[in-house]
Amino acid sequence: MSDRQSTLRAHRRAETQRAIQAHAIRLFVEHGYDATTVADVAEAAGVSPMTVYRHFPTKEDLVLVDQHGRLVAGRIAASSAAQPLVRRIGRALVDSAATLTGGGHEDESTTGRRFLLARLQLMISTPALRARHLDNQYALQQAIVDALGDDAADPDAAFRARATASACLAALHTALVSWAEDDGRSELPDLIAKALAAAFGDDMIERPPDLPRA
Template structure:
């Protein structure tokens, strides 16, 4: 199988995933999360319910599911090993957010618009607010696994877990403020400010 075929298939998969999520977020915003069914999302996106479940195993995943964790973890692992952990993780998060803001989106809404729609739903839906912590834990775990030493070093793993947790908590505070202010502030600047508060002990 040629590389071009693989890339075309992956692009189609990502396009289908984004299309389904866009329709889901629109319907959730119009009708409410609890009131909207997966079958309605599938009809709106022009796919089968099985296709929806293949990309998003649960209804909550339609809001919270994304594919950023492996990319973030890989980028953190590729940064210089001698960097302080907070800088290594924090700088990667800022880079990811900057790219997200600058991606205009060739198909439908941009990633930044999708993120804002997702966060609005999270703020308005108690079940999603609770599930969001699971999503943050999964990101933390991906970072820990990417930086895990061989042979295992429990002290290093503990420090990575603490640093990742601190950076992700700062990122969570930044994106929530951004959503509460309707996406008007510069998200990269908010994230940089939040990370500085954590790393410099300004709180």
């Protein structure tokens, strides 16, 4: 298979996955998570249940699977190792949230915000999803440590990286819950920056340009 064919195949797979997930979130919001089956999602998406399971091995994955870990890891890997860990991780979390909520483009912003908000509200309100969400946090923590590469290579450095990542993710969780409970009225990147500043202090956090200090 040529590189072009491989790229096109990966693109089609990603498009199919996004379409299935979008239909799933819509149905979960409209009819309830427990009342909606994988077969319902497959029918709405125009695919077979087997296709749904190829992209999302469990029903919970229809809500929980996202690109957050990849985005955060990419930004951390591209950041300067001269910066404090808290700043590198915090900036990556803020920037990734900006991307997921639309990156400043009006149409994408509306779609991205609504989709992310619906997913978060489902996670908060559904016991099965709340339990699995903790697995996502562990996976994101590991993605952060892996992205630090040589800066977390030895046992002591890895311990510091995990501890810092865990603390940053606790601040992130506080911001996400607040944003979901506020029905998305606030700007999510700003809330994350505020939560990080509350935990670590203004001097440790590189805040978005338009966000005033507390």
